Amino acid sequence: xxxxxxxxxxxxxxxxxxxxxxxxxxxxxxxxxxxxxxxxxxxxxxxxxxxxxxxxxxxxxxxxxxxxxxxxxxxxxxxxxxxxxxxxxxxxxxxxxxxxxxxxxxxxxxxxxxxxxxxxxxxxxxxxxxxxxxxxxxxxxxxxxxxxxxxxxxxxxxxxxxxxxxxxxxxxxxxxxxxxxxxxxxxxxxxxxxxxxxxxxxxxxxxxxxxxxxxxxxxxxxxxxxxxxxxxxxxxxxxxxxxxxxxxxxxxxxxxxxxxxxxxxxxxxxxxxxxxxxxxxxxxxxxxxxxxxxxxxxxxxxxxxxxxxxxxxxxxxxxxxxxxxxxxxxxxxxxxxxxxxxxxxxxxxxxxxxxxxxxxxxxxxxxxxxxxxxxxxxxxxxxxxxxxxxxxxxxxxxxxxx
Amino acid sequence: xxxxxxxxxxxxxxxxxxxxxxxxxxxxxxxxxxxxxxxxxxxxxxxxxxxxxxxxxxxxxxxxxxxxxxxxxxxxxxxxxxxxxxxxxxxxxxxxxxxxxxxxxxxxxxxxxxxxxxxxxxxxx
Numbered sequence: 001x002x003x004x005x006x007x008x009x010x011x012x013x014x015x016x017x018x019x020x021x022x023x024x025x026x027x028x029x030x031x032x033x034x035x036x037x038x039x040x041x042x043x044x045x046x047x048x049x050x051x052x053x054x055x056x057x058x059x060x061x062x063x064x065x066x067x068x069x070x071x072x073x074x075x076x077x078x079x080x081x082x083x084x085x086x087x088x089x090x091x092x093x094x095x096x097x098x099x100x101x102x103x104x105x106x107x108x109x110x111x112x113x114x115x116x117x118x119x120x121x122x123x124x125x126x127x128x129x130x131x132x133x134x135x136x137x138x139x140x141x142x143x144x145x146x147x148x149x150x151x152x153x154x155x156x157x158x159x160x161x162x163x164x165x166x167x168x169x170x171x172x173x174x175x176x177x178x179x180x181x182x183x184x185x186x187x188x189x190x191x192x193x194x195x196x197x198x199x200x201x202x203x204x205x206x207x208x209x210x211x212x213x214x215x216x217x218x219x220x221x222x223x224x225x226x227x228x229x230x231x232x233x234x235x236x237x238x239x240x241x242x243x244x245x246x247x248x249x250x251x252x253x254x255x256x257x258x259x260x261x262x263x264x265x266x267x268x269x270x271x272x273x274x275x276x277x278x279x280x281x282x283x284x285x286x287x288x289x290x291x292x293x294x295x296x297x298x299x300x301x302x303x304x305x306x307x308x309x310x311x312x313x314x315x316x317x318x319x320x321x322x323x324x325x326x327x328x329x330x331x332x333x334x335x336x337x338x339x340x341x342x343x344x345x346x347x348x349x350x351x352x353x354x355x356x357x358x359x360x361x362x363x364x365x366x367x368x369x370x371x372x373x374x375x376x377x378x379x380x381x382x383x384x385x386x387x388x389x390x391x392x393x394x395x396x397x398x399x400x401x402x
Numbered sequence: 403x404x405x406x407x408x409x410x411x412x413x414x415x416x417x418x419x420x421x422x423x424x425x426x427x428x429x430x431x432x433x434x435x436x437x438x439x440x441x442x443x444x445x446x447x448x449x450x451x452x453x454x455x456x457x458x459x460x461x462x463x464x465x466x467x468x469x470x471x472x473x474x475x476x477x478x479x480x481x482x483x484x485x486x487x488x489x490x491x492x493x494x495x496x497x498x499x500x501x502x503x504x505x506x507x508x509x510x511x512x513x514x515x516x517x518x519x520x521x522x523x524x525x526x527x
Contacts, residue, residue: 302460303460304437304438304460304461304462304465305462306462306463307413307461307462307463307466310405310410310413310462310463311414314414323437323462332437343437344437346437347437379419379420380416380419380458380459380466381439381458381459381460382430382439382440382441382458382459382460383439383460
């Protein structure tokens with residue numbers, strides 16, 4: 001059966017041109033870039049060429065790009081590195097309630113180390129309020145970290161405006177742009193950001209390689225200590241094959257940004273229209289306009305997300321859900337709860353994220369089948385409009401730990 | 403651990419879905435933890451035998467499969483026998499469940515007990 005992959009926010013297939021670029025670095029160009037002889041020097045040049053490609057993709061200086069092992073490492077480094085280096089100035093950090101766990105759990109860790117963190121709430125669309133941000137800034141605030149675009153609901157935060165406010169106060173500003181790169185323009189000069197995290201596997205590059213942009217002069221401690229790689233800022237022998245792959249992938253998504261985004265947006269709107277017009281009792285999560293071009297996230301009342309995912313998988317479609325049953329934890333998605341959805345509704349979420357290879361036929365197939373899947377699961381459900389489930393039911397129900 | 407073929411069969415083609423006309427024992431249990439609600443309908447005859455059983459479930463694949471298997475297993479049993487029905491019976495019949503889904507089988511066993519209790523309560527009135 002043909003598979004239709006609609007989980008590009010989770011990861012993307014590596015582009016064949018990217019694979020071709022990286023392969024010689026496993027065998028032919030295997031040298032350690034730190035070595036002085038020919039094998040090392042050649043590889044070193046390739047790394048610097050990739051750094052230039054990444055820098056060009058986000059309008060940075062190549063000397064401001066530092067390769068990491070993942071987007072999560074970039075987030076960890078940005079937050080812990082700024083916190084440790086600047087704690088004499090203050091120990092207050094501002095973030096939002098809908099960040100990726102790489103940011104949220106790092107902030108929670110720092111709270112245990114004596115830092116204070118303000119978690120800005122979001123509105124029903126997932127947007128933070130600039131007034132909330134202004135009010136949260138204190139004399140001892142050293143870092144603001146707000147994601148560029150949300151991985152679950154696709155909402156794009158007003159990063160440029162946040163950057164202006166933060167810059168005026170002389171506070172350091174980090175943004176997790178892992179979901180943004182390749183989907184919307186990312187320009188560090190325009191955005192007023194000091195640090196920005198990106199990852200290769202969301203832009204048709206390989207897994208296991210990310211990067212942190214650190215604006216020149218921003219005081220930051222190292223996270224990974226050891227050798228002198230990455231201008232003494234990030235130790236560890238360079239992952240050369242993946243670095244050149246990341247460079248190639250970044251160059252490609254930048255070159256095709258407008259075409260890809262227009263294509264994804266067209267299909268996304270087709271998908272949203274098809275679902276909203278043909279399935280009753282459904283809501284679109286996230287902002288109607290300020291959202292990633294490939295992101296669609298729905299909540300279907302009265303049914304549970306994992307059941308939808310399994311049903312879709314059977315007919316060849318890959319998607320994801322914020323249901324607790326799919327997360328391995330007991331709680332539904334923190335993002336869906338943050339935009340105000342009751343737990344019972346959040347359990348019925350479905351995220352479909354479109355990629356550059358998705359077709360109109362794919363979307364039509366998904367919509368047609370989704371109508372039947374939702375109808376079938378609803379017939380099976382004990383709850384409906386006459387017998388709704390609300391928080392009261394959940395509160396009364398016994399909590400199971402077996 | 404992934405879902406077994408038996409779990410997937412019971413999820414894709416569940417047996418005994420819906421409400422039985424004239425059910426005289428109905429039990430509903432739910433857990434906020436995994437967001438699942440299970441409602442079991444029993445039709446018990448004068449001899450105390452479960453003539454028919456059905457379910458309606460809001461939940462994940464394991465919850466649907468557990469409901470399907472549990473209702474299938476208790477049809478034809480006496481309420482005394484069904485009273486001894488345990489969640490491990492469902493898990494065994496499904497060929498196992500992932501650790502984090504065991505509570506789905508617990509819900510199925512509890513829903514059956516709740517339905518039998520409802521039957522006794524109605525009878526006592």
